[in-house]
Amino acid sequence: MAAGDIAGNLAAVRARIAAALERAGRPPDAARLVAVSKTFPPDAILEAYRAGQRDFGENRVQEFEGKRPALELEGAVWRLIGHLQSNKTARAAQLFHAIDSVDSVALAERLDRAATRRIEVLIEVKLSEEATKSGAAEGDVQAIADAIRRMKNLDLRGLMTIPPWSTDAEVARPYFRRLREIGRRLGTPELSMGMTNDFEAAIEEGATMVRVGTAIFGKRTPPPPE
Ligand SMILES: *Cc1c(COP(=O)(O)O)cnc(C)c1O
Numbered sequence: 001m002a003a004g005d006i007a008g009n010l011a012a013v014r015a016r017i018a019a020a021l022e023r024a025g026r027p028p029d030a031a032r033l034v035a036v037s038k039t040f041p042p043d044a045i046l047e048a049y050r051a052g053q054r055d056f057g058e059n060r061v062q063e064f065e066g067k068r069p070a071l072e073l074e075g076a077v078w079r080l081i082g083h084l085q086s087n088k089t090a091r092a093a094q095l096f097h098a099i100d101s102v103d104s105v106a107l108a109e110r111l112d113r114a115a116t117r118r119i120e121v122l123i124e125v126k127l128s129e130e131a132t133k134s135g136a137a138e139g140d141v142q143a144i145a146d147a148i149r150r151m152k153n154l155d156l157r158g159l160m161t162i163p164p165w166s167t168d169a170e171v172a173r174p175y176f177r178r179l180r181e182i183g184r185r186l187g188t189p190e191l192s193m194g195m196t197n198d199f200e201a202a203i204e205e206g207a208t209m210v211r212v213g214t215a216i217f218g219k220r221t222p223p224p225p226e
Pocket of ligand 1: 036162196
């Protein structure tokens with residue numbers, strides 16, 4: 001993987017997604033690639049856009065707010081995939097088409113009140129203690145979903161999870177299965193799961209969105225604290 005060859009990296013990731021879908025006996029368009037552009041400048045996003053990429057994931061409201069003016073891109077879909085602090089819900093509702101990290105009724109209510117148009121949301125589910133600090137407990141997901149479904153501006157599309165980090169995709173696979181089962185019970189179509197190290201396993205387990213950063217844009221340098 002050559003840094004600076006974003007178009008080539010994208011083509012390689014798309015080919016791997018297509019192969020994983022085929023192995024799993026799923027249709028070629030059953031999983032969407034979300035290019036995770038956090039920490040990378042607008043130029044990198046533009047390069048991906050010119051290579052046909054449309055769905056992008058960012059994890060910090062403030063960082064994306066700074067990049068957004070340079071990114072008036074027809075058809076681009078901006079997704080917030082990182083934890084959303086309550087004091088940033090209004091800005092997030094303006095900046096993003098989708099918030100993939102809703103993990104409480106209170107956060108959903110704030111978003112619904114701040115939204116001036118319809119926003120797609122996913123509920124982030126925390127399936128392991130070691131995973132991340134954010135995410136709803138599995139036992140709370142149904143209540144959060146019920147609440148969101150009563151809201152005017154939020155469109156509940158499905159679930160997102162981040163399994164414990166590992167270079168071995170088999171470590172993540174049981175978490176992907178679990179998320180799929182929760183989504184099946186909830187009756188929601190979207191499963192956002194799988195990153196650079198494990199997106200093929202996620203697709204085999206039913207992912208409809210994979211969030212890939214490193215394999216497209218290269219290694220990240222740690223961002224400054226927000
Ligand atoms: C950074 C990030 C990704 C992408 O991770 P890579 O390993 O670089 O593909 C995916 N999902 C979330 C929530 C992230 O914060």
